[in-house]
Amino acid sequence: MTITTSTAYWTTVCAYDRLLPERGVAALVDGVQVAIFRTYDGDLYALGNRDPIGGAQVMSRGIVGDRGGVPTVASPLHKQVYDLRTGECLDLPGVLVPTYPVRCEGGLVEVLVDRL
Amino acid sequence: MSRNLVVAGHGMVAQRFLEAFADRGPDGWTVTVLAEEDRPAYDRVRLSAWFDSYDAADLDLGGAPAGVELRLGQPVTAIDRDRRVVSTPAGETPYDVLVLATGSRAFVPPISGSDLPGVFVYRTIEDLEQLKEWSTANGRRVGAVLGGGLLGLEAANALRLLGLETHVVEFAPRLMPLQVDEGGGAVLKRHIEGLGVTVHTARGCAGLEGGPDGVTRMRFNDGGELAVDVVVVAAGIRPRDELAEAAGLAKGPRGGFLVDDACATADPAIWAIGECASLSVAGGDGVCYGLVAPGYAMAEVVADRLTGGESKMALPDTSTKLKLLGVDVASFGAPFAPGLDVVVTDQVTGVYAKLLLTDDAKTLLGGILVGDASAYPTLRASLGGPLPAAPLAMLAPAGEGGAKMDLPGTAQVCSCHAVTKDHVTDAIAGGCADVAGLKTCTKAGTGCGSCIPLLKQLLAAGGVAQSKALCEHFTYSRQELFDIIRVRRVTSFSELVSEYGSGRGCDICKPAIASILATTNPGYILDGEQAALQDTNDHFLANIQRDGTxxxxxxxxxxxxxxxxxxxIGEVARDFGLYTKITGGQRIDLFGARVEQLPVIWQRLVDAGFESGHAYGKALRTVKSCVGETWCRYGVQDSVGLAIDLELRYRGLRAPHKLKSAVSGCARECAEARSKDFGIIATENGWNLYVAGNGGFRPRHADLFLTDLSTQDLVRYIDRFLMYYIRTADRLQRTSAWLEAMDGGLDHLRDVIVDDSLGLCAELDAQMAQHVTAYADEWRATLDDPDRLARFVSFVNAPDTPDPDIKFEVERGQNVPTRQGPVPVTIGGAR
Structure with a gap:
């Protein structure tokens, strides 16, 4: 018998108002760097902050927009575009950044980082 | 055994012959070129372009093909046809085949005083060098050109650019008598007088007077006189056929080596091509052609014949299209033949057009265009066939109707390289998707370039989309968006994208729109919605590096x-452990600052009187300078002072791409101004302004735009140049590419920002004045406002914790990013 122990829990990172529409911020959640974005419609997305191509922790500083209606962020280093919903790179198939659940509770932004 | 091919002369036609011969890959030939001039073939058609750069290298044609022995400064002085040997001052060279391509010389009519100092011809780079040196010496004020033909008007423009009061003297009753008729001549004259050039038609020169110090006076055949300091004789050319008589070769009725339609002389071993040949087609009289296209055709014929072909010369097409003193002039076919004509004279816009048709009005025989030659490529290609549309529709300004595209497949699109419409459409079907591709595939457009508009039309007709859409969110080009934002007074991206675009934008359109908004609504660029449009560099007012610092x-x-x-600067770098490097733009770059350190670093810099250098922006970077007359014993103006004034005037100016400038205090050009978007070089009398230079990926020397400007005029023209660029360039298009893509090029630019042909100058001036007034240092404005400072944190939930992944090692005594092995890439799959 295997017992699965999940240590995942929601961490509050900042007030929702702290996020500019179509811009990201970086958060440090128990040693994990997370990029959190607010789109024009007010939706929240969270990705790993590390650019998988360049290796630097910069994804939160990319330009937010859309490609064919899909919400996106472009890496500020070399402009590869990623799907905010899935973390998939739309320019280089197979390249991914991790995604994290994120929500707004009582005016606060919370992110769920799973540290199994 | 190898055969000896000797070419006498190395001009444009000889060069073309050598290339055409080499392209056919013949075996068993030893090729030797014996040339009189000390430089290899150069582009004499564009000779006047030397005045743009004073650099002969700009006219270079790439030298003789590999394997050809080129002997410069070795003119052929005699031909011994019995022994098949030519002589040069260095000795004898045997030939099996001799191709004469000796070209022509400038004709100087027998008038007294034509040998005085200060009297020049306009034929070689050396002629131009001497003309410039003489004309720019102190006290030389008035220049006159003898001859109002094509070359004469080119020379007049040269005198004008050299700052002289310019006169053109033409014996015939109109300018360009060989190309245009009376009506066209009158329109042309009005254009040219509008530029301040005095035109004397129906007036001959009776003699020149002066002394050892140079020419001083021109006497006219009607008794009048003109005080002159410089005279350029542009009275036509004569073939260089001196070798004919002694060698016993026949000459044409007006000189030139007489050749048949194979370009062969009566001696089967000797051929003649280009301006030295008197071409007799189908037994007609020999005629010398002073245009490059017939010369190229002759070069191709001889190359073909020598390699076993049988091609022949047809009666050459003498169509020409050129821009003289900024005026388009085109003449094609036989515009003076009898027939039916259609004439349009628009004295308001200064446009004249004439088409000549056969009596049944079915076949185009020729025509003349002055002032607007946009219809030329289509009309020239329609020669000898039916017009693709009604005559008046063909002449309508910028009429780009689809009807025009109904050219027959055999119509010659590019006359310089004899490329037909079929060749071009085949190349498009074979995958050529742009003008550059067509140039490589077909050579079309690589000669005079006048067919490029037609190539674009054929590309469009071939279904190749020449999309100008900025990105998937806007179908408009950057220029169109600029106009929409300006005219509709749009102030935000959201407003623009909801009314004129779709979706929520991307990393292409957002920074481009942010840049336009920075021009139309000057002020702080990071407030409100505008903050979200900026690239990370503009967003943090610093330049991101590979490690995220x-x-x-x-x-x-x-x-x-x-x-x-x-x-x-040294103390700040030391205290924050920043790597320090001197930049190419004469400033200091401090590397390795973390995002949360930027405000503290800048607080110290601002306190010491520094402000943002905008190294992060598509904006003015630096105005580099040499030390100038303050210290330098060669300097003639205060280059540092001007550079500082210009840099302070244009600091913070957002543009489609970065802008660089430099000021040199003398012609030695230590500041490398000609590699800049706008460069200034001091002269004894003021400043020379150069525009559209580039270093970087595709280097380009800047073009000389205006000369001997006062500081006030200089600033005015730079203001307009920059604003016109900002308004009309594509996203990320540097000034060099912008100018090269501009219809009409430098002349058009001069029309717009000097002569105000579009009536835009007042607006451009006002917009720059608005920029100068609204400028404020972005870093000071950021430090003064806690809301603006809020973004400069490493982590929103741990603002003072540095990014733990940023690590340095020490190299040559300074911090540099720790180099890890190859960066792992997360590959998708089961998660």
């Missing part, structure tokens, strides 16, 4: 800095 570049106008400020 930023570099900091304080402005050091003109590269001048006090020891105190230099010490502050």
């Amino acid at each position: 930023y570099s900091v570049v304080p402005r050091i106008p003109g590269g001048e800095i006090t020891p105190e400020k230099l010490i502050v």
Whole structure:
């Protein structure tokens, strides 16, 4: 018998108002760097902050927009575009950044980082 | 055994022959070129372009093909046809085949005083060098050109650019008598007088007077006189056929080696091509052609014949299209033949057009266009066939109707390289998707370039989309968006994208729109919605580096800095452990700053009197300078002072791409101004302005735009140049590519920002004045406002914790990013 122990829990990172529409911020959640974005419609997305191509922790500083209606962020280093919903790179198939659940509770932004 | 092919002369036609011969890959030939001039073939058609750069290399044609022995400064002085040997001052060279391509010389009519100092011809680079040296010496004020033909008007423009009061003297009753008729001549004259050039038609020169110090006076055949300091004789050319008589070769009725339609002389071993040949087609009289296209055709014929072909010369097409003193002039076919004509004279816009048709009005025989030659490529290609549309529709300004595209497949699109419409459409079907591709595939458009508009039309007709859409969110080009934002007074991206675009934008359109908004609504660029449009560099007012740190570049106008400020930069770099490097733009770059350190670093810099250097922006970077007359014993103006003034005037100016400038205090050009978007070089009398230079990926020397300007005029023209660029360039298009893509090029630019042909100058001036008034240092404005500072944190939930992944090692005594092995890439799959 295997017992699965999940240590995942929601961490509050900042007030929702702290996020500019179509811009990201970086958060440090128990040693994990997370990029959190607010789109024009007010939706929240969270990705790993590390650019998988360049290796630097910069994804939160990319330009937010859309490609064919899909919400996106472009890496500020070399402009590869990623799907905010899935973390998939739309320019280089197979390249991914991790995604994290994120929500707004009582005016606060919370992110769920799973540290199994 | 190898055969000896000797070519006498190395001009454009000889060069074309050598290339055509080499392209056919013949075996068993030893090729030797014996040339009189000391330089290899250059582009004499564009001779006047030498005045743009004073650099002969700009006219270079790439030298003789590999394997050809080129002997410069070795003119052929005699031909011994019995022994098949030519002589040069260095000795004898045997030939099996001799191709004469000796070209022509300038004709100087027998008038007294034509040998005085200060009297020049207009034929070689050396002629131009001497003309410039003489004309720019002190006290030379008035120049006159003898001859109002094509070359004469080119020479007149040269005198004008050299700053002389310019006169053109033409014996015939109109300018360009060989190309245009009376009506066209009158329109042309009005254009040219509008530029301040005095035109004397129906007037001959009776003699020149002067002394050892140079020419001083021109006497006219009607008794009048003109005080002159410079005279250029442009009275036509004569074939260089001196070798004919002694060698017993026949000459044409007006000189030139007489050749048949195979370009062969009566001696089967000797051929003649280009301007030295008197071509007799189908037994007609020999005629010398002073145009490059017939010369190229002759070169192709002889190359073909020598390699076993049987091609022949047809009666050459003498169509020409050129821009003289900014005026389009085109003449094609036989415009003076009898037939039915259609004439349009628009004295308001200064346009004249004439088409000549056969009596049944079915076949186009020729025509003349002055003032607007946009219809030329289509009309020329329609020669000898039916017009693709009604005559008046063909002449309508910028009429780009689809009807025009109904050219027959055999119509010659590019006359320089004899490329037909079929060749071009085949190349498009074979995958050529742009003008550059067509140039490579077919050579079309690589000669005079006048067929490029037609190539674009054929590309469009071939279904190749020449999309100008900025990105998937806007179908408009950057220029169109600029106009929409300006005219509709749009102030935000959301407003623009909801009314004129779709979706929520991307990393292409957002920074481009942010840049336009920075021009139309000057002020702080990071407030409100505008903040979300900026690239990370503009967003953090610093330059992102590979490890996610930023570099900091304080402005050091003109590269001048006090020891105190230099010490502050040193102290800041030391205290924050920043890697320090001198940039190419005469300032200092500080690397390795973390995002949360930027405000503290800048607080110290701003306190010491520094401001943002905009190294992060598509904006003015630096105005580099040499030390100038203050210290330099060669300097003629205060280059540092001007550079500082210009840098302070244009600091913070957002543009489609970065802008660089430099000021040199003398012609030695130590500041490398000609590699800049706008460069200034001091003269004894003021400043020369060069535009659209580039270093970087595709280097380009800037073009000389205006000469001997006062500082006030200089600033006015730079203002307009920059604003016109900002308004009309594509996203990320540097000034060099912008100018090269501009219809009409430098002349058009001059029309718009000097002669105000579009009536835009007042607006451009006002917009720049608005920029200058609204400028404020972005870093000071950021430091003064806690809301604006809020973004400069490493982590929103741990603002003072540095990014733990940023690590440095020490190299040559300074911090550099720790180099890890190859960066792992997360590959998708089961998660």
